[in-house]
Amino acid sequence: MKIWGRANSINVMKVLWCADECGVKYERTDVGGAFGGNDQKWYLDMNPNGVVPTIDDGGRVIWESNSAVRYLAAKYAAGSLWPTDPGQRSEADRWMDWQLSTIAEPMRIAFWGLIRTPPEKRDMAAIGKAAAEAGRLFGRLDGWLAGKRYVAGDHFTIGDIPVGCFIHRWYALEIERPDLKNVRAWYERLTTRPAYARHVMIKLT
Known part of the structure; x- marks a missing residue:
């Protein structure tokens, strides 16, 4: 899994925290803020909003931090982090x-x-x-x-x-x-x- 976003972004924090709770291995790349990149075509092609984070899980690209949290929990921690009830x-x-x-x-x-x-x-x-x-x-x-x-x-x-x-x-x-x-x-x-x-x-x- 790849995660794009700077570590001091509160929205990136959500996804990194969730990924660790799910036991998911990932590679994070600094994007946004002082690092830039989020206004470049390669990034906007993934995330048209140009904000962080963006995740790529085996070709499944997801943006919006709360949506990414829901996705990770549903896929990797159903029944615990993701309540099935x-x-x-x-x-x-x-x-x-x-x-x-x-x-x-x-x-x-x-x-x-x-x-x-x-x-x-x-x-x-x-x-x-x-x-x-x-x-x-x-x-x-x-x-x-x-x-x-x-x-x-x-x-x-x-x-x-x-x-x-x-x-x-x-x-x-x-x-x-x-x-x-x-x-x-x-x-x-x-x-x-x-x-x-x-x-x-x-x-x-």
Whole structure:
């Protein structure tokens, strides 16, 4: 399997983490950001959006990070990472979609404002507002996790991967955060997973 994308991209992190959890061997090539390449014809022929990651699994090319996570889990970890029960899988799926539809934007503002913007150009009011909104939204996850070990129940699934990448950034950023005991306990469980530590718990850049 080939994976194209830079390791410090949160969307690439999802796929690398999932691939390791599935036990899939792969070759990763730096693309995007400072590495460039994602605007070249060879890349756009695979991924017309020109973003990362893109994976090629024996000729099957997949882009969009959450779709790639679903593909890998369905093919290589059905019954564990990929719940075969439709009801349980719907619980994993909804939190994957929630990451895209709900938490991504305030987290993007806070992350880009604090990590990828020079100090003299930071809009601290916008960053503070985004951080507060992220805290409010993560409160929904905190309520959902009451009595659960993971987002889809007692076992780690695809549902934990996209939101799990964002929760590390939330704890790593220098922002004010509400005390969310269920989210914190879930995050601490994730930190014990070697693939999470390897691909997600890295320096923010």
